[in-house]
Amino acid sequence: MLAIAEVDMALARLDADRSEISVNLVELEDHPGVRFLNEVPLTGVSADRWAVARVRFADIWAQFRLFESVVAQVHAVRSRRGRPGQAELAELTRLLCGPSVVLAPQPIPLAERDLIGPAAVSRSMTLAQLVAQMTAAYREVVQLASTADAVASAYLPGVDRASARLLEARQLAADLRLADIGHPVLVRIDAVERRLNTDRMLAMSDPLALAQRQPDSSDPTVLNREIDELQAVLEELRGRRDSVTARLTGLTGELDAAATAENEARSAAAVTAAKIAGATASPLEPLAPLRDRLSHLHASEERHWTHVNDDVVALARDVERARSTAETARDNSLALIDRRDELRGRLDAYRAKGARLRLSEDATVDARYRRAYELLHTPPCDLAAATRALAEYQQAITEKTATR
Structure with a gap:
């Protein structure tokens, strides 16, 4: 049997x-996860588990009322006398430590009844057992509510962000006219869009x-990685498209450079x-056909840029060849004049050598x-005759020098 001090301590703890x-149950009832599960039309696992959890939650409230009822009885017995007697202490001990909580009768399944047996059974438990049972049920409800809230507050916004990124990817694909070529x-x-829509409906x-399926209830990581890959592909295609556009624009300047090289070659x-x-x-190389091809490319806006790309590459190659041919022709022409000037320089050098050797007045030299x-x-x-004549002049100087 409990002493008065033990009764008062136990009663203070119960209060x-x-x-x-009371505070925790009210907060749980107002938890965003609980509101979410109560408000949305649930299916599948969520419908099954929340149906059980809602009953458990209602049971917790019912058990809490039983808890309060027993605590109220304890207060009533304790307040009868300033110093309880043995009869009060015995009753307080029974209420505080004994199976003082009488649960609502639980029906016995028909298959388990006897003909003359009861249709329901009643159970009693101590306050400590009742609190332990309430705590276990509370944790289950909290776990479900927290999980649902994580999906609603994190995963759903993540799906929305992924959907926005996917929309940008689709808009870029439309800008690149990828549907035209399938x-x-x-x-x-x-x-990816179908999977995002499925995830949104599931969430x-x-x-x-x-x-x-997604234990961390975070952003749809796998789908985001796939969107990253899609964006990388699209950015590469955009780079190719922009390159085609830039090369097509640049071909005008390249043709002008080829024309300049041809003018220099002719001059x-x-x-x-x-x-x-x-x-x-x-x-x-004739440039007029190349200019016609360039004009045709500029006028063929209905053609897809991936098809234009091959023609742009081919035209750029032909324009480069024309420019290179013209530069080579120019250099070959200038090389002949350079060869003449080189022979003139060598002739002047041999003339100076002959003068130093006093051969300038020699008739043969x-x-x-x-x-x-x-x-x-x-x-x-x-040039051929001049090269031979220069060699003969050099030989004459050498022979005259040797005979001295």
Whole structure:
């Protein structure tokens, strides 16, 4: 049997427990997860588990009322006398420590009854047992409510963010006109969108099933990774499209550069033909067909850019070849004049050498010099003859030097 001090301590603890239980049950009833589960039309796992949990939650409130009733009885007995007698202490001990909580009768299934047996059974338990049972049920309800709230507050917004990103991807695909060529990335976008819509519906109607599949109840990570991959593909395609546009725009300048190179080649060929005997102009690539192809590409807006790309690449290659051919022709023409100037320089060097050796007045040496000079300074210059004449002049100087 409890002493008076033990009774008062137990009663104070029960009063504190009653206050905490009341606060926690009210907060749980107002929990966003509980409101979510109560308000949305549930299906599947969520419907089954919440149906059980709602009964458990109602039972907790009923058990709390039993708890309060017993606590009220304890207060009533304790307040009868300032110093309880043995009879009061015995009753208080029974209320505080004995099976003082009488639960509502539980029906016995028909299959388990006897003909003369009861239809229901009553159970009693101690206050401590009642609190333990209420606590276990409370934790179950809290766990379900918290899970549902996590889905509603985190996963659903994550799905919305993923849907917004997917919409941007779809808009970029439309800008790239990928539907015109049936690009496979569109199939992937549709598949991700279907899965996002399925997840949104599941989060709204069966959040507990979704939480089982997505334990952390965070953003739809897998779908976001797929969207990242889709965006990477689309950005690569946009880069190719922009490259085609830029190259098409740049082809006008490249054609102008090729035309400039051809003009320089013709000018160099004309100058060389006047100065070098036998010089002929190298054949050049005609630019008019290339300009016609460029005009056609600019006018073919109805064609998809991926198809235009191949033609742009081919035209760019042909324009580059035309420019390179013209530059080579120009350089070849200028090289003949450079060769003549080189021979002139060598002739002047040999003339200076002859002067140092006092051979300038030698008739043979002087005749060969004049022959080489005339060939190199009389247009058009015969480079082959001038090269031979220069070699003969050099040989004459060498022979005269050796005989001294």
